Amino acid sequence: MAILSVVLLITAVSGVGWVSPAWKASERWPTFFQDVSEWFMRFFEGAARVVSGGKDGAGLSLRLLCLLLLFFSFVALRRWMLQRNAFKPGPVDVQRLVSSTAGGDSCLEGLTAQLRKQLSETNLYPPSALPAESPAESFLDLLGDIDLEPKKLGTSILRLFSRLRPKVAYTVRGVLRAREQEPTFGITVTVTSYALRGSRTETLWASTWEEAVKAGGYWVMAALVPVTQASRRAPWQEWRGRNLQPELFAAYQEARELSQDRKFDDALDRYYTALRLDPTNIHLRTQIAGTQEKLWLHLDALETYHGAILLDGQSREERNARLRRGPWNPRRSFCKRYRWWRNGLLEARFRYAVVLGMAERTAHQWCRPTVDPADYRKCPRRAHTRSEIRKSLAPALVERYWRTVTHLTPPGVDMPICEEKAARAWLEGELGEQGLDHRNVSLIFQLACAEEMYQLASDYPVLRFLRNSSRRRSRGLTWTSLRLNRDVWAPLRLAWAVNQTETGSVEGLRNDLIWPMEAKDLMKRVELARGWWIWRRTAERLANWQLWPSRPWQDRYNTACIYAVAMGGQRDERKRDDLAVQAVEELEAAARADLTGFHPLMRSWLLIEDPDLEWLRPNDRFIRFEREIYPHDAPDRDRPERPLWAEVMAYDQQLLRGTAQVMEHTWRLRGKLLPAETHLIAQWFITEKSVWQGVHRVAANQGRDWRDREKLLQTIRALADSTLLAKYGLPSKLPELDDLLDDATWFEIGAAKQSVTDFETAIEERLSILSRAIGGATNAVSPIRRSDQWVEAVKHSGTLPNFVMQSAVRQTCADYETAWRALRDQLDPENDEWAFSRSLHQLREPDGVWRLLATLRTRVPAGFRHAG
Structure with a gap:
């Protein structure tokens, strides 16, 4: 409609400019330029007659017709620009939050900044940092102070053009609220769209205003994604035009941020939460499988990828029939059910x-x-x-x-x-x-x-x-x-x-490659697969002329992986070096091909994770390539054979050490809260048992199962606040092998690999000792068993004097605090390895402590007991 109205307007104005004598172009000009210049002059002549009055101006009917077409053109352009701004989208105006309670006035600025920051970190929308003027609701509001007097019509039209472009696509408003029931803190969020001419409102509640504002930000994003161009990008294609669940968007966004921070346990948990809400999302499945590959859970990744490729819209019979068809059979790619797109x-x-x-x-x-x-x-x-x-x-x-x-x-x-x-x-x-x-x-x-x-x-x-x-x-x-x-x-x-x-052979197998394979023969096969044989002779004749831009880094990197894999079968050092030379040359070409895409994505995968490069990494040429492309402050790049195992051992050490520090601090605070209610004390020991069970599983499995680590993290989150967790580094991230090597090099020059290997062995031994000390049903000093005893004793302590119970629990708080401190020291390879086992013997049984305190109570004079 905008294009049609503009064409009609130009045609009408040009027709008004068709007067005699008409402006003529020079005959020396080419015919095309003559026609174009004459048409432009007719248009400007018509525009001048439309805005001019008197005898030189156009008639009233023609001027009204052009004004009507101009009006429709402005309306259509305005509607198109509004819709484009909403779909693109344009800036999101985040208004300053408003508080409906007196307690929220002091934190309005901080919560508003948090909401704007959260919207900007999604990399989808540029929120307006400052309050912006609300756009006009209708076309008549655009006229405002525009003067339609004929003498000033030209200036007024230019001013109107400047107002056509919308400055804001959406406006977000929020009101902080509070109530007596749990959760106490809430926010009412309203999203207004000026293109769709509507708004959505939702009230969200949480335990704190920060969490409520965070939930409100995710709700805003979930409301905007299906109606904007973000719905064309993964993983939201299937949600275009539908109501996207805020919980799904929040889970995916948090999982992606956690994965970037190498907090893979929490990331997998959030990815699986998102997948439960959207089980047919292929992108979510590939994200889960990619994270599993980073943790060397290749069997789990194989199962996840297999489930993803079955989402092609076909049954088992249809899939088998499709695979039997030839490559160029149209029914292979255009069959009714195969959703290759x-x-x-x-x-x-x-x-x-x-x-x-x-x-x-x-x-x-x-x-x-x-x-x-x-x-x-x-x-x-x-x-x-x-x-x-x-x-x-x-x-x-x-x-x-x-x-x-x-x-x-x-x-x-x-x-x-x-x-x-x-x-x-x-x-x-x-x-x-x-x-x-x-x-x-x-x-x-x-x-x-x-x-x-x-x-x-x-x-x-x-x-x-x-x-x-x-x-x-x-x-x-x-x-x-x-x-x-x-x-x-x-x-x-x-x-x-x-x-x-x-x-060493399989009869009937058609495979013309042998193992091992030399660099010369492999190079010919690579060139044939690349298709170089088609243009190689022409390129030799035009040696200094590049036929087309260099290949993408994916092609170069895959070629380097081929040469690196072939190194595993060569026992001759010279032949292995020939393959290493070709592999490093391809990696250098890949690094030069795409500086923006190769390095951020491939650093960790190339240096540590990719199994294809396992035989290449110890080579001197690769180490030199690494030092040139990824310069580092520590020169020692000799890596252990199991790089991920060193990372997992360091991660287990950080996780358990942070858990011990949090629990030590928690029991210190609990001792200060006494005297306390009986049910609260019982809950302390119930949570204590669950924490010890999580620690035992992590120690027994030595980090082989990410679910054990995630369960321990969830248990710690349930009993400690986020401030305490952040203080002691929970949740911790999986450290990179380079960081471990850097620390080892700082302590001992030239022995980083051996130092990291010794660290792995030491942590494995400490975890084994820790597992034996905590677990076992027959272990009399197990903290799991001791916590069970305290739960039962506190529940049946009604007949005992309250003073005796509170005093016994106070002593037990100090005992558990000492045990967690010993656990923290146990994870340091330089400390005594049996300190934790000795500390468990100091955990007193509830019956023995109460009998001792009751005996002391009977020996105290009555006056002192009353004063006490």
Whole structure:
């Protein structure tokens, strides 16, 4: 409507300017410029006649017609700009909060600043820092003081144009409230939209005004996301035009912030909370799986990715029928139910294939109880989790990949597998609880990885023709990267898996790569996968002329991973150095290709987490590359073989030490609160038992299960306020290996790796001692058992004098304070390792303490007892 009204207005004004004699352009000008210049002059002549009065001006009817068209043009433009500003969106005016109670007047400025800061940290909207003028409600309000007198009409029109652009898209207002019932503090939030001409209001309650304002900020964001362009970005595409739950948005936002701070336990908990509210969100599942990969929970990540790729809108029969079709069959990508266009599906499929290909970790975790029987005794909960994942994934893997083993003669089989029944039986036997041969499981996973890479590369060319969808949906996947993974990386890892089998070969397997592979032969295969053979001769003739911009960093990085993986099979130092040279050159090219995308995303993954680079990191060339690209203050970059284990041990130390400090401080405060009510004292010992149970699980599992750490954090949060938690560093973040190496280098030059390794061993021993001291039903001095005794004693203390009970509890507060202090010192490898065990013997039984105090009470004279 805006375009149509503007075209009609220009046409009408140009028609008014069609007078005689007309302005003529010079005949020396080209014909096109003559026509354009004459048209412009007619338009300006018509505009001058419209705004002029008298005999030189246009007639009244023509002037009214142009004025009417101008009015409609302004109205349509105003409506379009309002809607564009609301969808973009424009600035959000956050008004100063108002308090309806006297207690909230003193903190209005701080709470208003908190709300504005929270909205700005979402990176979605730029809130207005200062109060802005509210936009006009209607077009007539825009006229304001505009003078429509004919002599001043030109100036008035220019002033009206300056008012067309809306300055505010939304306005947020809040009123602080209070009530007697719990939760006490609340806020009523109102969001007003000037484009949609409406508002939404909600009242939220919390234990503090800070928490209420935080909840109000998340509610505002949840109200704006579905009606703005943020609904086009992950993970909110499915919520466009719908009512987004504030709890879902809050859980996702908090999880993303926690993950950036390397607080992965809390991040996983918040991600799972969001997933419960939106179980079909692929992006949430990939975020969970990515966090699990950072914690080396590759088996858990495999299950999460597998659940994500099943959200393609197909049944099992339809999915199998689609996989049987050829790559260029239109029904493969345009079948009725296959939702390849769904955002995040291609990324989930790619990461699923990559995790399958990391068989040295995924297959090892699949077979872990068989590989290390003692692991089940150390961490039965983690072993149970792996068993449940195997029971869930094994039938799905058999159903999806039985075709990949047909016409093969796998290890332990005398003749080729030709029938579906035999293929399923072999896979079920190897993936079931009775199989669990690490070498055979690695072979199955590598076959599945090669099949997934082939299927994904078959789908990608079709999507390239749909440029708008493929660019937006692929999320960084390139055609070259898929070819490299399909033709080189997956076959190379498959060759490694075949070499690990008992016979060292698999009959019927079509794989032209061998293990180990030299740099020269691998380079030819990489160039073929990149497609360089198409233009290599032309590039040699035009040596100094670049045909097109450099490749994305994803292609370079994947190539470097291929060379790094090949290093694992070379025993010759010279051949290994040749592969390292090629890998480092590709990493340097990747670092130069995209300075904004490569470094922030890949630093931790490249230096510590990526298993493909495990053989490359100790090489001198990689260490030099690291020092050049990621300069550091500590020169020692020699890393231990299990980098994450050092991080987990340091994290467990920080978590348990912070817990001990919080509980020590808590029992010190409890001693000052006495005398207290009986039910409150009983609650103290109930929470004390739950905290000791959490500490025991973390110590017994030695950080292998993130759920144990998260449960302990939740228990601590329930009994201590946020100020006390922040004082003692809870929740702590997973430290990076570089920080641990830096600290070790500061104490001892040139021995950082050995120092970190010794630290791992020392913390493992301290956690084992701690687990034995706390746990065990037969342990007479266990704090868990002692807390149970105190709970029962306090509940049945009605017959005893109140003075005796309060005195006994006061003494027990000091005992628990001493025990937690000893636990804090126990986690320091330089302190006495048996100090905590000795402190547990000082925890007195309730019956013995009460008998002692009662005896002392009977020996005190009556007058002193009364005074006391």
